[in-house]
Amino acid sequence: MEVEEKRMQNTQVAFIRYRGPYDKIPELMEEVVNWVMNKNLNMTGMIYGAYFNRPDDVPPEELFYEIGASFEGAANDEGNVQVKIIPEHTVVATMHKGPYDQVGPVIDGLAKYAVENSYDIIGPVTEVYLNSPMEVEPEELLTEVQFPVIKIG
Numbered sequence: 001m002e003v004e005e006k007r008m009q010n011t012q013v014a015f016i017r018y019r020g021p022y023d024k025i026p027e028l029m030e031e032v033v034n035w036v037m038n039k040n041l042n043m044t045g046m047i048y049g050a051y052f053n054r055p056d057d058v059p060p061e062e063l064f065y066e067i068g069a070s071f072e073g074a075a076n077d078e079g080n081v082q083v084k085i086i087p088e089h090t091v092v093a094t095m096h097k098g099p100y101d102q103v104g105p106v107i108d109g110l111a112k113y114a115v116e117n118s119y120d121i122i123g124p125v126t127e128v129y130l131n132s133p134m135e136v137e138p139e140e141l142l143t144e145v146q147f148p149v150i151k152i153g
């Protein structure tokens with residue numbers, strides 16, 4: 001697994017936080033993207049999911065996550081959609097190619113890499129979706145897996 005450390009710039013996002021099964025993700029993603037487009041905002045290319053717990057640790061109805069999209073322009077919270085700026089931060093990141101439901105071992109490997117290389121994980125795992133399941137086969141899906149970190153020592 002190839003891992004890189006990189007600095008993420010301030011990023012304005014529209015997002016929805018949700019508690020429940022992952023099968024709701026496509027609907028939430030569509031809702032966020034449509035919200036951004038209906039506001040005539042400029043999408044800047046990052047579609048992501050931030051995951052605050054794991055299916056191994058909680059039942060499906062207790063999964064807690066955030067689905068969002070980056071954009072430029074002025075907007076405020078409305079309905080289910082909230083707006084925030086993700087502050088500049090450092091991540092360790094790696095790529096996963098294949099179905100979304102097979103990303104678990106990549107997440108585990110990246111977490112292990114962080115610990116073994118003196119990083120402290122300071123936030124939830126984030127998956128940045130680089131292409132769409134509506135455009136490519138599951139085996140061709142590209143997901144960048146990131147953990148926000150600080151270097152220890």
